[in-house]
Amino acid sequence: MTELAATDPLPKPKRDIAPILLPVAVALVMIPLIGSPSTWLTLTAASLAMGMMIFIMASGLTLVFGLMDVLNFGHGAFIAVGAYVATLVLAPFAASLQADSLWINLAVLAPAALLSMAVSGALGLIVERVLILPVYGQHLKQILMTTGGLIVAEQTLYAVWGPQIIPTPLPTSLRGSFILGDVAIAKYRVLATLIGLAVFIAIQLVLNRTKLGLLIRAGVENREMVEALGYRIRRLFLGVFMTGSALAGLGGVMWALYREQVHASMSDDLTVLIFIVVIIGGLGSIGGCFIGAILVAMIANYGGFLVPKLALVSNILLMVAILMWRPRGLYAVTSR
Amino acid sequence: MTDLLKLSGVHTHIGRYHILQGIDLAVAQGQTTMLLGRNGAGKTTTLRTIMGLWQASSGEISLAGERIESRATPDIARLGVGYVPESMAVFSDLTVKENLVLAARDGPLDDAQLDWIFGFFPALRRFWLSRAGSLSGGQKQMLSIARAIVEPRKLLLIDEPTKGLAPAIVMALIECLKEIKRKGATILLVEQNFFAARELGDNVLVMDNGTIVHRGEMAALAADVPLQERLLGLSLEAHQ
Numbered sequence: 001m002t003e004l005a006a007t008d009p010l011p012k013p014k015r016d017i018a019p020i021l022l023p024v025a026v027a028l029v030m031i032p033l034i035g036s037p038s039t040w041l042t043l044t045a046a047s048l049a050m051g052m053m054i055f056i057m058a059s060g061l062t063l064v065f066g067l068m069d070v071l072n073f074g075h076g077a078f079i080a081v082g083a084y085v086a087t088l089v090l091a092p093f094a095a096s097l098q099a100d101s102l103w104i105n106l107a108v109l110a111p112a113a114l115l116s117m118a119v120s121g122a123l124g125l126i127v128e129r130v131l132i133l134p135v136y137g138q139h140l141k142q143i144l145m146t147t148g149g150l151i152v153a154e155q156t157l158y159a160v161w162g163p164q165i166i167p168t169p170l171p172t173s174l175r176g177s178f179i180l181g182d183v184a185i186a187k188y189r190v191l192a193t194l195i196g197l198a199v200f201i202a203i204q205l206v207l208n209r210t211k212l213g214l215l216i217r218a219g220v221e222n223r224e225m226v227e228a229l230g231y232r233i234r235r236l237f238l239g240v241f242m243t244g245s246a247l248a249g250l251g252g253v254m255w256a257l258y259r260e261q262v263h264a265s266m267s268d269d270l271t272v273l274i275f276i277v278v279i280i281g282g283l284g285s286i287g288g289c290f291i292g293a294i295l296v297a298m299i300a301n302y303g304g305f306l307v308p309k310l311a312l313v314s315n316i317l318l319m320v321a322i323l324m325w326r327p328r329g330l331y332a333v334t335s336r
Numbered sequence: 337m338t339d340l341l342k343l344s345g346v347h348t349h350i351g352r353y354h355i356l357q358g359i360d361l362a363v364a365q366g367q368t369t370m371l372l373g374r375n376g377a378g379k380t381t382t383l384r385t386i387m388g389l390w391q392a393s394s395g396e397i398s399l400a401g402e403r404i405e406s407r408a409t410p411d412i413a414r415l416g417v418g419y420v421p422e423s424m425a426v427f428s429d430l431t432v433k434e435n436l437v438l439a440a441r442d443g444p445l446d447d448a449q450l451d452w453i454f455g456f457f458p459a460l461r462r463f464w465l466s467r468a469g470s471l472s473g474g475q476k477q478m479l480s481i482a483r484a485i486v487e488p489r490k491l492l493l494i495d496e497p498t499k500g501l502a503p504a505i506v507m508a509l510i511e512c513l514k515e516i517k518r519k520g521a522t523i524l525l526v527e528q529n530f531f532a533a534r535e536l537g538d539n540v541l542v543m544d545n546g547t548i549v550h551r552g553e554m555a556a557l558a559a560d561v562p563l564q565e566r567l568l569g570l571s572l573e574a575h576q
Contacts, residue, residue, distance in 0.1 A: 224425070225425040230414045
Protein backbone atom coordinates (compact mmCIF):
# COMPACT_ATOMS: atom_id res chain seq x y z
CA MET A 1 0.00 0.00 0.00
CA THR A 2 1.37 3.43 -0.90
CA GLU A 3 2.05 5.71 2.04
CA LEU A 4 0.33 9.07 1.71
CA ALA A 5 2.60 12.07 1.95
CA ALA A 6 1.63 14.82 4.37
CA THR A 7 0.66 17.06 1.51
CA ASP A 8 -1.47 14.49 -0.33
CA PRO A 9 -5.19 14.98 -0.10
CA LEU A 10 -6.89 12.24 1.84
CA PRO A 11 -9.66 10.15 0.41
CA LYS A 12 -12.88 11.22 2.09
CA PRO A 13 -13.62 8.76 4.86
CA LYS A 14 -16.53 6.57 3.87
CA ARG A 15 -19.51 6.58 6.15
CA ASP A 16 -20.30 3.01 7.10
CA ILE A 17 -24.03 2.86 6.62
CA ALA A 18 -24.46 -0.86 5.97
CA PRO A 19 -25.35 -1.62 9.62
CA ILE A 20 -27.87 1.25 9.63
CA LEU A 21 -29.55 -0.17 6.54
CA LEU A 22 -29.73 -3.66 8.01
CA PRO A 23 -32.84 -3.17 10.21
CA VAL A 24 -34.52 -1.31 7.33
CA ALA A 25 -33.74 -4.20 5.00
CA VAL A 26 -35.01 -6.75 7.53
CA ALA A 27 -38.26 -4.80 7.95
CA LEU A 28 -38.78 -4.53 4.18
CA VAL A 29 -38.05 -8.23 3.59
CA MET A 30 -40.70 -9.07 6.18
CA ILE A 31 -43.53 -7.25 4.37
CA PRO A 32 -44.24 -10.02 1.84
CA LEU A 33 -43.48 -12.77 4.36
CA ILE A 34 -45.98 -11.45 6.89
CA GLY A 35 -48.55 -10.62 4.25
CA SER A 36 -50.83 -8.27 6.13
CA PRO A 37 -49.54 -4.65 6.18
CA SER A 38 -51.39 -3.90 9.42
CA THR A 39 -49.83 -6.91 11.18
CA TRP A 40 -46.44 -5.93 9.79
CA LEU A 41 -46.85 -2.38 11.13
CA THR A 42 -47.96 -3.63 14.53
CA LEU A 43 -44.99 -6.03 14.72
CA THR A 44 -42.60 -3.33 13.56
CA ALA A 45 -43.88 -0.91 16.22
CA ALA A 46 -43.55 -3.67 18.82
CA SER A 47 -40.01 -4.34 17.64
CA LEU A 48 -39.04 -0.69 17.93
CA ALA A 49 -40.47 -0.41 21.45
CA MET A 50 -38.84 -3.63 22.62
CA GLY A 51 -35.59 -2.66 20.91
CA MET A 52 -35.55 0.71 22.66
CA MET A 53 -36.06 -0.89 26.06
CA ILE A 54 -33.27 -3.39 25.41
CA PHE A 55 -31.06 -0.55 24.15
CA ILE A 56 -31.60 1.44 27.36
CA MET A 57 -30.61 -1.59 29.42
CA ALA A 58 -27.65 -2.51 27.20
CA SER A 59 -26.19 0.96 26.53
CA GLY A 60 -24.52 1.19 29.92
CA LEU A 61 -23.11 -2.29 29.62
CA THR A 62 -21.50 -1.63 26.25
CA LEU A 63 -19.74 1.47 27.59
CA VAL A 64 -18.62 -0.44 30.66
CA PHE A 65 -17.28 -3.20 28.41
CA GLY A 66 -15.63 -0.78 26.02
CA LEU A 67 -14.23 1.77 28.42
CA MET A 68 -13.41 -0.32 31.45
CA ASP A 69 -12.83 -3.74 29.87
CA VAL A 70 -15.01 -5.14 32.62
CA LEU A 71 -17.13 -8.22 32.06
CA ASN A 72 -20.09 -7.34 34.24
CA PHE A 73 -22.29 -10.41 34.39
CA GLY A 74 -24.22 -8.76 37.19
CA HIS A 75 -25.73 -6.00 35.04
CA GLY A 76 -29.12 -7.70 35.33
CA ALA A 77 -29.19 -6.95 39.06
CA PHE A 78 -29.53 -3.22 38.31
CA ILE A 79 -32.46 -3.98 36.01
CA ALA A 80 -34.27 -6.02 38.66
CA VAL A 81 -33.53 -3.52 41.44
CA GLY A 82 -34.77 -0.63 39.29
CA ALA A 83 -37.97 -2.50 38.52
CA TYR A 84 -38.57 -3.39 42.18
CA VAL A 85 -37.93 0.16 43.39
CA ALA A 86 -40.48 1.57 40.93
CA THR A 87 -43.02 -1.12 41.76
CA LEU A 88 -42.70 -0.50 45.50
CA VAL A 89 -42.80 3.26 45.12
CA LEU A 90 -45.81 3.15 42.80
CA ALA A 91 -47.83 0.76 44.98
CA PRO A 92 -49.11 3.43 47.43
CA PHE A 93 -50.05 5.67 44.51
CA ALA A 94 -52.40 3.23 42.82
CA ALA A 95 -55.19 5.84 42.81
CA SER A 96 -53.03 8.35 40.94
CA LEU A 97 -52.03 5.68 38.43
CA GLN A 98 -55.66 4.82 37.83
CA ALA A 99 -56.64 8.46 37.29
CA ASP A 100 -57.72 9.14 33.74
CA SER A 101 -55.19 11.93 33.28
CA LEU A 102 -51.87 11.54 31.53
CA TRP A 103 -50.32 14.33 33.61
CA ILE A 104 -51.37 12.83 36.94
CA ASN A 105 -50.06 9.43 35.79
CA LEU A 106 -46.76 10.92 34.69
CA ALA A 107 -46.47 12.98 37.86
CA VAL A 108 -46.24 9.70 39.77
CA LEU A 109 -44.43 7.62 37.18
CA ALA A 110 -41.59 10.04 36.40
CA PRO A 111 -40.36 10.48 40.02
CA ALA A 112 -40.60 6.70 40.53
CA ALA A 113 -38.45 6.13 37.43
CA LEU A 114 -35.95 8.77 38.58
CA LEU A 115 -35.76 7.20 42.03
CA SER A 116 -35.18 3.78 40.45
CA MET A 117 -32.33 5.24 38.42
CA ALA A 118 -30.85 6.85 41.53
CA VAL A 119 -31.01 3.62 43.52
CA SER A 120 -29.57 1.54 40.67
CA GLY A 121 -26.84 4.16 40.14
CA ALA A 122 -25.97 4.10 43.85
CA LEU A 123 -25.89 0.31 43.76
CA GLY A 124 -23.55 0.64 40.78
CA LEU A 125 -21.24 2.80 42.93
CA ILE A 126 -21.11 0.10 45.60
CA VAL A 127 -20.61 -2.72 43.08
CA GLU A 128 -17.79 -0.87 41.32
CA ARG A 129 -15.98 -0.03 44.55
CA VAL A 130 -16.49 -3.38 46.28
CA LEU A 131 -16.66 -6.01 43.52
CA ILE A 132 -15.01 -4.56 40.42
CA LEU A 133 -12.18 -2.39 41.78
CA PRO A 134 -10.15 -5.31 43.19
CA VAL A 135 -10.37 -7.27 39.93
CA TYR A 136 -9.68 -4.73 37.18
CA GLY A 137 -7.86 -6.44 34.32
CA GLN A 138 -8.75 -9.95 35.56
CA HIS A 139 -11.60 -11.19 33.41
CA LEU A 140 -12.15 -14.54 35.06
CA LYS A 141 -12.37 -12.99 38.50
CA GLN A 142 -14.70 -10.30 37.13
CA ILE A 143 -17.07 -12.99 35.88
CA LEU A 144 -16.96 -14.75 39.25
CA MET A 145 -17.43 -11.55 41.27
CA THR A 146 -20.21 -10.07 39.18
CA THR A 147 -22.07 -13.37 38.78
CA GLY A 148 -21.81 -13.76 42.55
CA GLY A 149 -23.14 -10.23 42.96
CA LEU A 150 -26.08 -11.02 40.69
CA ILE A 151 -26.93 -14.14 42.70
CA VAL A 152 -26.74 -12.20 45.98
CA ALA A 153 -28.99 -9.46 44.57
CA GLU A 154 -31.54 -11.96 43.25
CA GLN A 155 -31.61 -13.94 46.47
CA THR A 156 -32.01 -10.75 48.48
CA LEU A 157 -35.05 -9.85 46.37
CA TYR A 158 -36.42 -13.38 46.92
CA ALA A 159 -35.75 -13.18 50.65
CA VAL A 160 -37.38 -9.78 51.13
CA TRP A 161 -40.28 -9.86 48.65
CA GLY A 162 -40.71 -13.57 48.10
CA PRO A 163 -40.72 -15.68 44.95
CA GLN A 164 -44.13 -14.54 43.77
CA ILE A 165 -44.75 -12.33 40.77
CA ILE A 166 -45.66 -8.79 41.84
CA PRO A 167 -48.04 -6.95 39.50
CA THR A 168 -46.94 -3.57 38.14
CA PRO A 169 -50.03 -2.19 36.42
CA LEU A 170 -49.69 0.31 33.63
CA PRO A 171 -51.12 3.75 34.35
CA THR A 172 -54.59 4.19 32.88
CA SER A 173 -53.64 6.72 30.24
CA LEU A 174 -50.90 4.44 28.89
CA ARG A 175 -53.27 1.51 28.41
CA GLY A 176 -54.91 0.80 25.11
CA SER A 177 -53.77 1.56 21.61
CA PHE A 178 -53.69 4.27 19.01
CA ILE A 179 -55.88 3.07 16.15
CA LEU A 180 -54.79 4.14 12.69
CA GLY A 181 -57.15 2.52 10.19
CA ASP A 182 -56.84 -1.17 10.93
CA VAL A 183 -53.49 -0.78 12.66
CA ALA A 184 -53.34 -0.81 16.45
CA ILE A 185 -50.18 0.50 18.13
CA ALA A 186 -50.06 0.22 21.92
CA LYS A 187 -49.70 3.61 23.62
CA TYR A 188 -47.04 2.35 25.99
CA ARG A 189 -44.95 1.12 23.07
CA VAL A 190 -45.01 4.61 21.58
CA LEU A 191 -43.87 6.06 24.91
CA ALA A 192 -41.12 3.41 25.24
CA THR A 193 -39.92 4.19 21.71
CA LEU A 194 -39.84 7.92 22.44
CA ILE A 195 -37.95 7.43 25.71
CA GLY A 196 -35.47 5.08 23.99
CA LEU A 197 -34.88 7.59 21.21
CA ALA A 198 -34.45 10.39 23.76
CA VAL A 199 -31.86 8.34 25.68
CA PHE A 200 -30.04 7.49 22.43
CA ILE A 201 -29.96 11.14 21.34
CA ALA A 202 -28.87 12.29 24.79
CA ILE A 203 -26.02 9.76 24.89
CA GLN A 204 -24.97 10.73 21.36
CA LEU A 205 -24.99 14.42 22.27
CA VAL A 206 -22.89 13.82 25.37
CA LEU A 207 -20.46 11.56 23.50
CA ASN A 208 -20.10 13.81 20.46
CA ARG A 209 -20.59 17.35 21.73
CA THR A 210 -18.92 17.47 25.12
CA LYS A 211 -15.38 17.05 26.40
CA LEU A 212 -16.65 14.40 28.78
CA GLY A 213 -17.94 12.49 25.76
CA LEU A 214 -14.59 12.91 24.02
CA LEU A 215 -12.90 11.44 27.07
CA ILE A 216 -15.25 8.48 27.12
CA ARG A 217 -14.78 7.80 23.40
CA ALA A 218 -11.03 8.18 23.70
CA GLY A 219 -10.99 6.00 26.82
CA VAL A 220 -12.86 3.23 25.03
CA GLU A 221 -10.12 3.24 22.41
CA ASN A 222 -6.97 3.77 24.49
CA ARG A 223 -7.28 4.21 28.25
CA GLU A 224 -3.54 4.48 28.77
CA MET A 225 -3.14 7.44 26.43
CA VAL A 226 -6.04 9.27 28.07
CA GLU A 227 -4.19 8.93 31.38
CA ALA A 228 -0.95 10.08 29.74
CA LEU A 229 -2.78 13.26 28.72
CA GLY A 230 -3.48 13.93 32.38
CA TYR A 231 -7.03 12.67 32.90
CA ARG A 232 -7.94 10.46 35.84
CA ILE A 233 -9.78 7.76 34.00
CA ARG A 234 -10.71 5.80 37.13
CA ARG A 235 -13.15 8.56 38.08
CA LEU A 236 -14.53 8.46 34.58
CA PHE A 237 -14.92 4.68 34.90
CA LEU A 238 -16.91 5.13 38.07
CA GLY A 239 -19.16 7.78 36.49
CA VAL A 240 -19.81 5.63 33.44
CA PHE A 241 -20.47 2.57 35.59
CA MET A 242 -22.98 4.47 37.71
CA THR A 243 -24.67 5.95 34.64
CA GLY A 244 -24.84 2.50 33.02
CA SER A 245 -26.36 1.08 36.20
CA ALA A 246 -28.89 3.93 36.36
CA LEU A 247 -29.88 3.33 32.74
CA ALA A 248 -30.29 -0.37 33.50
CA GLY A 249 -32.58 0.66 36.35
CA LEU A 250 -34.63 2.81 33.96
CA GLY A 251 -34.78 -0.09 31.52
CA GLY A 252 -35.97 -2.31 34.37
CA VAL A 253 -38.82 0.09 35.18
CA MET A 254 -39.87 0.23 31.54
CA TRP A 255 -39.69 -3.54 31.15
CA ALA A 256 -41.70 -4.06 34.35
CA LEU A 257 -44.44 -1.74 33.04
CA TYR A 258 -44.28 -3.45 29.64
CA ARG A 259 -44.80 -6.86 31.22
CA GLU A 260 -46.89 -5.38 34.05
CA GLN A 261 -45.05 -7.51 36.58
CA VAL A 262 -41.78 -7.94 38.40
CA HIS A 263 -40.11 -10.97 39.92
CA ALA A 264 -36.69 -11.55 41.44
CA SER A 265 -35.20 -13.39 38.47
CA MET A 266 -36.76 -11.14 35.83
CA SER A 267 -33.33 -10.14 34.51
CA ASP A 268 -32.12 -13.66 33.70
CA ASP A 269 -33.54 -13.81 30.17
CA LEU A 270 -32.90 -10.12 29.58
CA THR A 271 -29.22 -10.50 30.45
CA VAL A 272 -28.77 -12.98 27.59
CA LEU A 273 -30.48 -10.58 25.17
CA ILE A 274 -28.39 -7.66 26.40
CA PHE A 275 -25.13 -9.53 25.98
CA ILE A 276 -26.13 -10.53 22.46
CA VAL A 277 -26.89 -6.87 21.67
CA VAL A 278 -23.58 -5.65 23.11
CA ILE A 279 -21.61 -8.28 21.19
CA ILE A 280 -23.27 -7.82 17.82
CA GLY A 281 -23.20 -4.03 18.18
CA GLY A 282 -19.43 -4.00 18.79
CA LEU A 283 -18.01 -3.56 22.28
CA GLY A 284 -18.22 0.06 23.36
CA SER A 285 -20.29 1.25 20.41
CA ILE A 286 -23.50 3.06 21.30
CA GLY A 287 -24.58 3.22 17.65
CA GLY A 288 -23.93 -0.50 17.22
CA CYS A 289 -25.79 -1.22 20.44
CA PHE A 290 -28.79 0.80 19.20
CA ILE A 291 -28.96 -1.07 15.88
CA GLY A 292 -28.25 -4.39 17.56
CA ALA A 293 -31.12 -3.88 20.01
CA ILE A 294 -33.56 -3.13 17.18
CA LEU A 295 -32.35 -6.19 15.24
CA VAL A 296 -32.72 -8.48 18.26
CA ALA A 297 -36.22 -7.15 18.88
CA MET A 298 -37.16 -7.50 15.20
CA ILE A 299 -35.98 -11.09 15.09
CA ALA A 300 -37.91 -11.84 18.30
CA ASN A 301 -41.15 -10.24 17.02
CA TYR A 302 -41.09 -11.18 13.34
CA GLY A 303 -39.59 -14.60 14.11
CA GLY A 304 -42.12 -15.25 16.89
CA PHE A 305 -44.94 -14.45 14.46
CA LEU A 306 -43.64 -16.39 11.45
CA VAL A 307 -41.88 -19.38 13.03
CA PRO A 308 -42.68 -19.47 16.76
CA LYS A 309 -40.47 -22.51 17.37
CA LEU A 310 -37.50 -20.61 15.98
CA ALA A 311 -37.89 -17.95 18.68
CA LEU A 312 -35.79 -20.03 21.08
CA VAL A 313 -32.67 -19.83 18.92
CA SER A 314 -33.35 -16.87 16.67
CA ASN A 315 -31.16 -14.43 18.60
CA ILE A 316 -28.24 -16.83 18.69
CA LEU A 317 -28.61 -17.32 14.94
CA LEU A 318 -28.67 -13.55 14.50
CA MET A 319 -25.48 -13.21 16.52
CA VAL A 320 -23.75 -15.95 14.51
CA ALA A 321 -24.79 -14.29 11.23
CA ILE A 322 -23.63 -10.83 12.31
CA LEU A 323 -20.32 -12.07 13.65
CA MET A 324 -19.66 -14.03 10.46
CA TRP A 325 -20.23 -10.78 8.57
CA ARG A 326 -18.38 -8.53 11.02
CA PRO A 327 -16.39 -10.54 13.56
CA ARG A 328 -15.93 -7.53 15.89
CA GLY A 329 -19.56 -6.45 15.73
CA LEU A 330 -21.46 -3.95 13.60
CA TYR A 331 -19.28 -1.03 14.65
CA ALA A 332 -15.93 -2.07 16.12
CA VAL A 333 -14.65 0.61 18.47
CA THR A 334 -12.13 -1.00 20.75
CA SER A 335 -9.14 -3.03 19.65
CA ARG A 336 -10.26 -5.85 21.92
CA MET B 337 22.80 23.70 33.93
CA THR B 338 20.19 22.21 36.25
CA ASP B 339 18.72 18.79 35.74
CA LEU B 340 14.98 18.77 35.12
CA LEU B 341 14.63 14.99 35.26
CA LYS B 342 16.71 12.58 37.33
CA LEU B 343 16.53 8.82 37.65
CA SER B 344 18.59 7.08 40.33
CA GLY B 345 18.86 3.32 40.60
CA VAL B 346 15.54 2.71 38.86
CA HIS B 347 14.50 -0.91 38.43
CA THR B 348 11.37 -1.98 36.56
CA HIS B 349 9.91 -5.47 36.42
CA ILE B 350 7.24 -6.46 33.91
CA GLY B 351 5.77 -9.69 35.11
CA ARG B 352 8.75 -11.91 35.88
CA TYR B 353 11.08 -10.00 33.56
CA HIS B 354 13.59 -7.58 35.08
CA ILE B 355 13.76 -4.92 32.35
CA LEU B 356 15.37 -1.84 33.88
CA GLN B 357 18.29 -2.86 36.06
CA GLY B 358 19.35 0.25 37.91
CA ILE B 359 19.00 3.20 35.58
CA ASP B 360 20.83 6.40 36.52
CA LEU B 361 20.29 9.31 34.20
CA ALA B 362 19.77 13.04 34.16
CA VAL B 363 18.10 15.25 31.57
CA ALA B 364 19.32 18.83 31.66
CA GLN B 365 16.83 21.69 31.53
CA GLY B 366 16.37 23.09 28.04
CA GLN B 367 18.41 20.36 26.36
CA THR B 368 17.53 17.48 24.08
CA THR B 369 18.85 14.20 25.39
CA MET B 370 18.91 11.27 23.00
CA LEU B 371 18.28 7.79 24.38
CA LEU B 372 19.84 5.24 22.05
CA GLY B 373 20.31 1.51 22.19
CA ARG B 374 19.57 -1.74 20.47
CA ASN B 375 16.07 -3.15 20.29
CA GLY B 376 15.09 -4.58 23.66
CA ALA B 377 17.64 -2.48 25.56
CA GLY B 378 14.88 -0.89 27.68
CA LYS B 379 14.45 2.53 26.04
CA THR B 380 10.66 2.40 25.77
CA THR B 381 10.42 0.92 29.25
CA THR B 382 12.44 3.85 30.57
CA LEU B 383 10.00 6.38 29.07
CA ARG B 384 6.99 4.41 30.28
CA THR B 385 8.44 4.13 33.76
CA ILE B 386 9.05 7.88 33.91
CA MET B 387 5.47 8.41 32.76
CA GLY B 388 4.16 6.03 35.44
CA LEU B 389 2.65 3.69 32.87
CA TRP B 390 4.81 0.96 34.36
CA GLN B 391 5.60 1.31 38.03
CA ALA B 392 9.27 1.36 39.02
CA SER B 393 9.98 -1.52 41.42
CA SER B 394 12.66 0.54 43.16
CA GLY B 395 14.75 3.67 42.72
CA GLU B 396 13.96 7.36 42.57
CA ILE B 397 12.58 9.51 39.77
CA SER B 398 12.39 13.25 40.28
CA LEU B 399 11.04 16.01 38.08
CA ALA B 400 12.18 19.53 38.92
CA GLY B 401 13.17 18.22 42.35
CA GLU B 402 9.80 16.58 43.01
CA ARG B 403 9.67 12.79 43.50
CA ILE B 404 7.29 11.19 41.00
CA GLU B 405 8.06 7.45 41.00
CA SER B 406 4.97 6.63 43.08
CA ARG B 407 2.63 9.04 41.33
CA ALA B 408 -0.13 8.02 38.98
CA THR B 409 0.25 8.75 35.27
CA PRO B 410 -2.35 11.57 35.16
CA ASP B 411 -0.57 13.35 38.04
CA ILE B 412 2.78 13.07 36.27
CA ALA B 413 1.21 14.45 33.07
CA ARG B 414 -0.26 17.32 35.06
CA LEU B 415 3.22 18.22 36.31
CA GLY B 416 3.94 19.18 32.70
CA VAL B 417 5.16 16.00 31.04
CA GLY B 418 4.08 15.37 27.45
CA TYR B 419 4.36 11.84 26.08
CA VAL B 420 4.50 10.70 22.46
CA PRO B 421 4.45 6.89 22.43
CA GLU B 422 6.07 4.74 19.78
CA SER B 423 2.64 3.55 18.65
CA MET B 424 1.53 7.22 18.25
CA ALA B 425 -1.72 6.26 20.01
CA VAL B 426 -3.87 8.84 18.29
CA PHE B 427 -7.55 8.34 19.00
CA SER B 428 -8.66 7.07 15.61
CA ASP B 429 -12.37 7.41 16.25
CA LEU B 430 -11.91 11.12 17.07
CA THR B 431 -11.21 13.87 14.57
CA VAL B 432 -7.89 15.73 14.43
CA LYS B 433 -9.59 18.63 16.20
CA GLU B 434 -11.04 16.40 18.91
CA ASN B 435 -7.64 14.80 19.52
CA LEU B 436 -6.14 18.24 20.12
CA VAL B 437 -9.09 19.50 22.17
CA LEU B 438 -8.56 16.54 24.48
CA ALA B 439 -4.84 17.26 24.71
CA ALA B 440 -5.51 20.91 25.65
CA ARG B 441 -6.24 19.95 29.22
CA ASP B 442 -6.22 23.38 30.76
CA GLY B 443 -8.71 25.14 28.52
CA PRO B 444 -9.71 25.90 24.95
CA LEU B 445 -7.22 25.54 22.12
CA ASP B 446 -4.87 28.49 21.78
CA ASP B 447 -5.11 29.92 18.25
CA ALA B 448 -1.53 31.21 18.19
CA GLN B 449 -0.18 27.84 19.32
CA LEU B 450 -2.32 26.10 16.71
CA ASP B 451 -1.02 28.37 13.95
CA TRP B 452 2.51 27.60 15.07
CA ILE B 453 1.77 23.85 14.89
CA PHE B 454 0.06 24.19 11.50
CA GLY B 455 3.19 25.95 10.25
CA PHE B 456 5.05 22.64 10.57
CA PHE B 457 2.20 20.30 9.94
CA PRO B 458 -0.15 21.90 7.41
CA ALA B 459 -1.83 18.54 6.89
CA LEU B 460 -3.40 18.86 10.34
CA ARG B 461 -5.17 22.06 9.32
CA ARG B 462 -6.38 20.48 6.09
CA PHE B 463 -7.74 17.39 7.82
CA TRP B 464 -8.95 19.25 10.90
CA LEU B 465 -12.35 17.58 10.84
CA SER B 466 -11.24 14.20 9.48
CA ARG B 467 -11.12 11.13 11.67
CA ALA B 468 -7.60 10.54 12.91
CA GLY B 469 -7.95 6.88 11.93
CA SER B 470 -8.09 7.90 8.28
CA LEU B 471 -4.74 9.77 8.38
CA SER B 472 -1.54 8.31 6.95
CA GLY B 473 1.20 7.08 9.29
CA GLY B 474 3.15 10.31 8.95
CA GLN B 475 0.11 12.46 9.58
CA LYS B 476 -0.73 10.40 12.66
CA GLN B 477 2.79 11.01 13.96
CA MET B 478 2.35 14.74 13.34
CA LEU B 479 -0.89 14.63 15.29
CA SER B 480 0.72 12.67 18.09
CA ILE B 481 3.49 15.27 18.44
CA ALA B 482 1.04 18.15 18.05
CA ARG B 483 -0.97 16.68 20.91
CA ALA B 484 2.10 16.78 23.15
CA ILE B 485 2.93 20.41 22.35
CA VAL B 486 -0.53 21.93 22.04
CA GLU B 487 0.05 23.33 25.52
CA PRO B 488 3.42 24.28 27.02
CA ARG B 489 5.09 21.30 28.70
CA LYS B 490 8.12 21.18 30.97
CA LEU B 491 9.37 17.92 29.55
CA LEU B 492 8.61 15.96 26.40
CA LEU B 493 9.15 12.20 26.27
CA ILE B 494 9.16 11.14 22.63
CA ASP B 495 9.54 7.54 21.52
CA GLU B 496 10.93 6.92 18.00
CA PRO B 497 8.95 9.61 16.19
CA THR B 498 10.57 8.98 12.80
CA LYS B 499 10.07 5.21 12.76
CA GLY B 500 8.70 3.99 9.45
CA LEU B 501 8.10 7.47 8.02
CA ALA B 502 8.90 8.82 4.57
CA PRO B 503 12.04 11.03 4.39
CA ALA B 504 10.05 14.19 3.63
CA ILE B 505 7.96 13.70 6.75
CA VAL B 506 11.05 12.91 8.81
CA MET B 507 12.50 16.27 7.72
CA ALA B 508 9.31 18.08 8.74
CA LEU B 509 9.38 16.36 12.13
CA ILE B 510 13.03 17.28 12.67
CA GLU B 511 12.30 20.91 11.83
CA CYS B 512 9.41 20.89 14.25
CA LEU B 513 11.44 19.34 17.05
CA LYS B 514 14.25 21.85 16.42
CA GLU B 515 11.77 24.68 16.76
CA ILE B 516 10.40 23.17 19.95
CA LYS B 517 13.99 23.04 21.22
CA ARG B 518 14.54 26.67 20.29
CA LYS B 519 11.52 27.57 22.39
CA GLY B 520 13.37 26.12 25.37
CA ALA B 521 11.70 22.74 25.73
CA THR B 522 13.43 19.88 27.49
CA ILE B 523 13.21 16.67 25.51
CA LEU B 524 14.12 13.05 26.18
CA LEU B 525 14.03 11.46 22.76
CA VAL B 526 14.33 7.80 21.82
CA GLU B 527 15.51 7.64 18.23
CA GLN B 528 17.11 5.13 15.86
CA ASN B 529 17.52 7.51 12.94
CA PHE B 530 21.11 8.75 12.96
CA PHE B 531 20.39 11.89 11.01
CA ALA B 532 17.60 12.88 13.40
CA ALA B 533 19.72 11.99 16.43
CA ARG B 534 22.66 14.06 15.20
CA GLU B 535 20.50 17.02 14.23
CA LEU B 536 18.53 17.15 17.46
CA GLY B 537 20.64 15.73 20.26
CA ASP B 538 22.66 17.83 22.70
CA ASN B 539 23.45 14.91 24.94
CA VAL B 540 23.23 11.17 24.49
CA LEU B 541 22.58 8.18 26.69
CA VAL B 542 23.12 4.68 25.37
CA MET B 543 21.32 1.74 26.95
CA ASP B 544 22.06 -1.95 26.89
CA ASN B 545 20.39 -4.73 28.87
CA GLY B 546 18.43 -2.32 31.03
CA THR B 547 21.33 -0.13 32.10
CA ILE B 548 22.97 3.07 30.85
CA VAL B 549 26.31 2.08 29.33
CA HIS B 550 27.36 5.45 27.94
CA ARG B 551 26.61 9.09 28.55
CA GLY B 552 28.11 12.10 26.87
CA GLU B 553 27.64 14.69 24.18
CA MET B 554 25.80 13.68 21.02
CA ALA B 555 28.34 15.38 18.79
CA ALA B 556 31.17 13.35 20.34
CA LEU B 557 29.38 10.05 19.76
CA ALA B 558 28.43 11.06 16.23
CA ALA B 559 32.09 11.63 15.47
CA ASP B 560 33.34 8.41 17.03
CA VAL B 561 32.47 5.48 14.76
CA PRO B 562 34.40 2.83 16.74
CA LEU B 563 32.52 3.87 19.89
CA GLN B 564 29.21 3.66 18.03
CA GLU B 565 30.08 0.16 16.84
CA ARG B 566 31.05 -0.91 20.34
CA LEU B 567 27.93 0.52 21.96
CA LEU B 568 25.32 -0.10 19.33
CA GLY B 569 26.72 -3.00 17.37
CA LEU B 570 27.01 -0.93 14.20
CA SER B 571 27.64 2.65 13.23
CA LEU B 572 24.85 5.23 13.50
CA GLU B 573 25.06 5.79 9.75
CA ALA B 574 23.69 2.26 9.33
CA HIS B 575 20.64 3.21 11.41
CA GLN B 576 19.34 5.65 8.85
